[in-house]
Every structure is written in C-alpha cells, then in structure tokens.
Amino acid sequence: MEHQRNTARCCLLVTILLITTGGVHGLRDVELKVPAAVSPGDTVTLICRYDLEGEPLYTVKWYKGREEFYRYIPKEHPHTLVFPLPAVNVDMSKSGADKVVLMGVSTELAGKYRCEVSADAPNFHTQVVSAHMQVVDKLVGDPELILEKSRYAVGDTLRGNCTSPPHIPPANVTVLLNGRKVQPSFLYRWKQEDGKSITRIGLESKVTHAGKLHVLCIADLYNVFKTQSEVTLEEDRPRLASVLGTRQSTSVGVGSGSSSGRGIFVMESWQFILLSVSTLFFSR
Structure with a gap:
C-alpha cells in the first residue's frame, strides 16, 4: 500500500513538473497589428500573429465590433469565408491565415477590431486580442x-x-x-x-x-x-556702434x-x- 502511495506521489510530481517547465505546449503570443489611423479610400492590412508551439491551427476569426466578417479554416476548402458586413470589402487574394486586407475603407470602419485564434484538438486553446483603428481625412495645409x-x-x-x-x-x-x-x-x-x-x-x-x-x-x-x-x-x-551712436x-x-x-x-x-x-x- 505504501509503495502504491509513493508511486502516485511520483506521478503527480512528474505531471506538475511537465506543466511548469513547459512540457505541455499550446497557443501563445497572439498579437494584433492594426494601423492607428488611415484615410478614407485606403487599402489596409490587419495582421494577427501567433505561436501555436507545434499545435495544429483550427481557425482564425476576425471581428469588427461584435460582428464577424472573415474566417480562416485550414481544414476546409476553400480555407476562407467572408461574412457580409456593411462597408467591409475583403481582398480575398491577399488575405490568409495571419492577415486580412480591407480595400477602400470608409469612415464607417473606424472602431474596434478583434482577432480570435484557436488551436485544433486535443487542446482547442483559444486567445482573443483587440485593437482600435481610426478612419480620418488627412490634414490640409501646414500649421x-x-x-x-x-x-x-x-x-x-x-x-x-x-x-x-x-x-x-x-x-x-x-x-x-x-x-x-x-x-x-x-x-x-x-x-x-x-x-x-x-x-x-x-x-x-x-x-x-x-x-x-x-x-x-x-x-x-x-x-x-x-x-x-x-x-x-x-x-x-553685439554690433559696433555707428557714427551716429545708434543701433x-x-x-x-x-x-x-x-x-x-x-x-x-x-x-x-x-x-x-x-x-x-x-x-x-x-x-x-
């Protein structure tokens, strides 16, 4: 009985050590890069970087506010899916697993963007990051x-x-x-x-x-x-005084x-x- 208890303690200790020392890997370092400001009519590239640490990718979802407008699913064909959203015009040829390209942005597209990355089985780790983008006219004239x-x-x-x-x-x-x-x-x-x-x-x-x-x-x-x-x-x-003594x-x-x-x-x-x-x- 005592031998079994010792064996159980050893197994538990090994499991804890594996977790704390990185023996278990997963999704991490998700980062969203969005321009702070763009002008109406610009083409904008939104980048979502992540590290899966060897896990397979399940999906990447993009949101404007609470509305999803783009999804990348590597296991499906086609890999990309666009959801209709007013003023959103996705360039499918340039968008992919880590970025989405928006063409001809308007002032309606100012606001909060989110990128949701999910790893595949068996862990299905998911992380969500967000950033804001402004759409404004450029300054006209110098100060x-x-x-x-x-x-x-x-x-x-x-x-x-x-x-x-x-x-x-x-x-x-x-x-x-x-x-x-x-x-x-x-x-x-x-x-x-x-x-x-x-x-x-x-x-x-x-x-x-x-x-x-x-x-x-x-x-x-x-x-x-x-x-x-x-x-x-x-x-x-200082200058030399003139003949009249004035400056x-x-x-x-x-x-x-x-x-x-x-x-x-x-x-x-x-x-x-x-x-x-x-x-x-x-x-x-």
Whole structure:
C-alpha cells in the first residue's frame, strides 16, 4: 500500500513538473497589428500573429465590433469565408491565415477590431486580442507659426504661437526648439461654423545657448498624419556702434532668417502683443 502511495506521489510530481517547465505546449503570443489611423479610400492590412508551439491551427476569426466578417479554416476548402458586413470589402487574394486586407475603407470602419485564434484538438486553446483603428481625412495645409522677433541673443525670451489647420477631429500641436519639445505656455481650441476645430499653443522659452535657433511646429493626428512649419532664427550678436551712436532696430517680416514650409510669420513686438491679446479676447 505504501509503495502504491509513493508511486502516485511520483506521478503527480512528474505531471506538475511537465506543466511548469513547459512540457505541455499550446497557443501563445497572439498579437494584433492594426494601423492607428488611415484615410478614407485606403487599402489596409490587419495582421494577427501567433505561436501555436507545434499545435495544429483550427481557425482564425476576425471581428469588427461584435460582428464577424472573415474566417480562416485550414481544414476546409476553400480555407476562407467572408461574412457580409456593411462597408467591409475583403481582398480575398491577399488575405490568409495571419492577415486580412480591407480595400477602400470608409469612415464607417473606424472602431474596434478583434482577432480570435484557436488551436485544433486535443487542446482547442483559444486567445482573443483587440485593437482600435481610426478612419480620418488627412490634414490640409501646414500649421501657422508666428514668432515675435527674427533674432535672439542668450538671455532673451523666445515668444510665439502655432496654430493648426482646421480639422475634425482637432489636431494636436507640438513645438520643438532645436529638436527639444517645448511645454506650451497656453492652449486654445475653438470650433468653426463648419464644425472643424482649430488648436493654438503658445511658445515662451528662455534662450540659454548661443547660435541659431531652429523652431519646428508640428500638427498631427494620432501621430500618423502630420504637417509642419519651421524657421531658423539668427543669433543677435553685439554690433559696433555707428557714427551716429545708434543701433538700428531689426527689420522683421515674412522671409526673415532661413525658413521652410508655409504659414511662417515674424513680427514686431507690438504686433505680436496685439495679436495675442485679440486671440485671448475672441477665443473666449
């Protein structure tokens, strides 16, 4: 009797060791890759990766929301099956066991997608993963970058603002100074009569290093669609006094310094202050 008990304990121990040390294999590492954002009319590839660890594949099912629209079954012929779903147009020739290709996507296809992978007998392990995709129009036009002056010296404060093109949904706006992100001094957002929103952020940063200043303003949607405006400002170095003992004020305007992109303006200080005050007044 004692011998039988010892044998049973040994068998149980071996079983536990097999499970904990990977002796039993199965489906794992299921991963869904979906673009964060696409434009209407695009062709989109959704990828579902998985590791069966030697088990046979039973089926891969694809869902938009709660509705199944595509299924891959390797044991059946044909291997693929498409379920009618409004606005869903599957490219059967390019879809397969680990991906599905959608042609001519519309705004209706924005939302949550799921991939359900199932291993075959004897275990029938199943895993489900999900991801979201947005369908939006691309940004039209570059952001408008306005700076107070065209030259700056160490110790000066760089002031300006950047305004995004109008869009639904509103674009995010980021300003980089010599490659580094600058924390906005203010953020306004308002909606036009056509429903499109505009975002404006303020720039106020102390100049701590000598040399040229490179200012880059980026408007983006979901970190996928981007437009930008940039300008390079010269260093305001001390100059020799003229015979009259006066120093000419810097003449500024569009085209001052080295710049690229559209919507870049450099204005006199009084003009910039007037614009900032009017912006604050009308945005309320």
